[in-house]
Amino acid sequence: MRLQCSPARPATAVRAALIEAGAPYELVRTDDPGPAAGARSQRLPALVDGDARVDGDAAIILWLGDRYPDSPLTPAPATPQRADCFRWVAYLANTVQTIGARRGTVVGVEPDIAATIRVGAASDLAGALEFIERELAHRDHLVAGRFTGADLLLYQLVAIELADLVPSVAAHPNLSAHRTRIEARPSVVGARAEWATSS
Amino acid sequence: MITLFGIPASASTAPRICLEEAGARYRFVPITRAPPGPPEFVASSPHGKVPALVDGDTVVTESAAVVMHLSERFPAAALAPPPDDPLRAAWYRWLMFLTADLQAPLYQVIYPQRFSPDRLMVGRVRHVAERTVTERLDEIEQWLDGREYLVGEHFTSADAFLWMLVPWTRHMVRPGFVRPHTQAWFERLMQRDSIARVVAWEGIV
Numbered sequence A: 001m002r003l004q005c006s007p008a009r010p011a012t013a014v015r016a017a018l019i020e021a022g023a024p025y026e027l028v029r030t031d032d033p034g035p036a037a038g039a040r041s042q043r044l045p046a047l048v049d050g051d052a053r054v055d056g057d058a059a060i061i062l063w064l065g066d067r068y069p070d071s072p073l074t075p076a077p078a079t080p081q082r083a084d085c086f087r088w089v090a091y092l093a094n095t096v097q098t099i100g101a102r103r104g105t106v107v108g109v110e111p112d113i114a115a116t117i118r119v120g121a122a123s124d125l126a127g128a129l130e131f132i133e134r135e136l137a138h139r140d141h142l143v144a145g146r147f148t149g150a151d152l153l154l155y156q157l158v159a160i161e162l163a164d165l166v167p168s169v170a171a172h173p174n175l176s177a178h179r180t181r182i183e184a185r186p187s188v189v190g191a192r193a194e195w196a197t198s199s
Numbered sequence B: 001m002i003t004l005f006g007i008p009a010s011a012s013t014a015p016r017i018c019l020e021e022a023g024a025r026y027r028f029v030p031i032t033r034a035p036p037g038p039p040e041f042v043a044s045s046p047h048g049k050v051p052a053l054v055d056g057d058t059v060v061t062e063s064a065a066v067v068m069h070l071s072e073r074f075p076a077a078a079l080a081p082p083p084d085d086p087l088r089a090a091w092y093r094w095l096m097f098l099t100a101d102l103q104a105p106l107y108q109v110i111y112p113q114r115f116s117p118d119r120l121m122v123g124r125v126r127h128v129a130e131r132t133v134t135e136r137l138d139e140i141e142q143w144l145d146g147r148e149y150l151v152g153e154h155f156t157s158a159d160a161f162l163w164m165l166v167p168w169t170r171h172m173v174r175p176g177f178v179r180p181h182t183q184a185w186f187e188r189l190m191q192r193d194s195i196a197r198v199v200a201w202e203g204i205v
Helices: A012-021 A057-067 A080-104 A111-138 A149-161 A173-183 A186-198 B013-022 B039-044 B063-073 B087-110 B119-144 B157-169 B180-190 B193-202
Strands: A002-005 A026-029 A046-049 A052-055 B002-006 B026-030 B052-055 B058-061
Touching: A002 A012, A012 A057, A012 A149, A012 A186, A026 A186, A046 A057, A052 A057, A052 B087, A057 A080, A057 A149, A057 B087, A080 A111, A080 A149, A080 B058, A080 B063, A080 B087, A111 A173, A111 B119, A149 A173, A149 A186, A173 A186, B002 B013, B002 B039, B013 B063, B013 B157, B013 B193, B039 B052, B052 B063, B058 B063, B063 B087, B063 B157, B087 B119, B087 B157, B119 B157, B119 B180, B157 B180, B180 B193
Parallel strands: A002 A026, B002 B026
Antiparallel strands: A002 A046, A046 A052, B002 B052, B052 B058
């Protein structure tokens, strides 16, 4: 397997997912992932796994869950937990992660509209974090009773990607505890150490 | 029996197409846009958003998640490549791309007031979002050149998801329809019985 990551964006969730799965992989730091099959260009991170090509944090985590069914990344098929894992991954990808993407759209636009978009993004993130905080009130992980790849994605978004937008962590004790819990997993420790030593 | 809570011509359309493709026994419970909705819906959807699907002990929200669940729930319908097929990776990729990179900015185009704390900026917020959506539609157009479907050689639930989103672009300067490969793909899918039924029921133009 070959994982391509941007030097500026460590894709910690995906690399921790690979470690959780016990999947050997080669890490390639690049800003140019090259074309995918056909005309479409790949996004980063991008994973090449034999004949399979997949890019984007959420999609890679879901693929690895299928590829390594004994890993904890996604619950077994035909279980309510699996559907809940799908819900969380989709929500994090289309609501929380896109807040970061919205900030990216301000490149090349006038300062006043850029400021408006940033304020709106920060406000929406605050709302999303309140929702997640409530959901974590009575459980340790996003999916009740177990760790999944969705926890890795949440960790990456809150602790790394959107850290500058996240209001005081103290205001979100459940989210803060989740972050500490995930950060202590050997896979996350390993992924962070790998990034630090490979740069 | 499966219950799908939804609003016609909304994010519940793709799950409904999947249910029709699978020949599933289900009931569609229409929800009005005025909250909170019936108690059984409130209990199923923590955000109060559609779609929400109740399937025995399984409750699932988020359109992409509902589509993934149904694709696995009805394997005979071949709504997704099997788990050991490399195309499964592409299926995940397209679903996540469509929900995060197309559906999300489309909401900013359709409801810009929700994303602009300054009322005077609403039009310009919409303009920036429309620029993003246009880039994504162009990317999809390029991908559909020479292809019948988004993933592999067969219809999948990723096609259902994109089919749901394309009409949402109809008020843009360059809607998805104006691109020839997207238009041909869209009209081809209109011929499917499942989609024709949902179009008739939901009044999709």
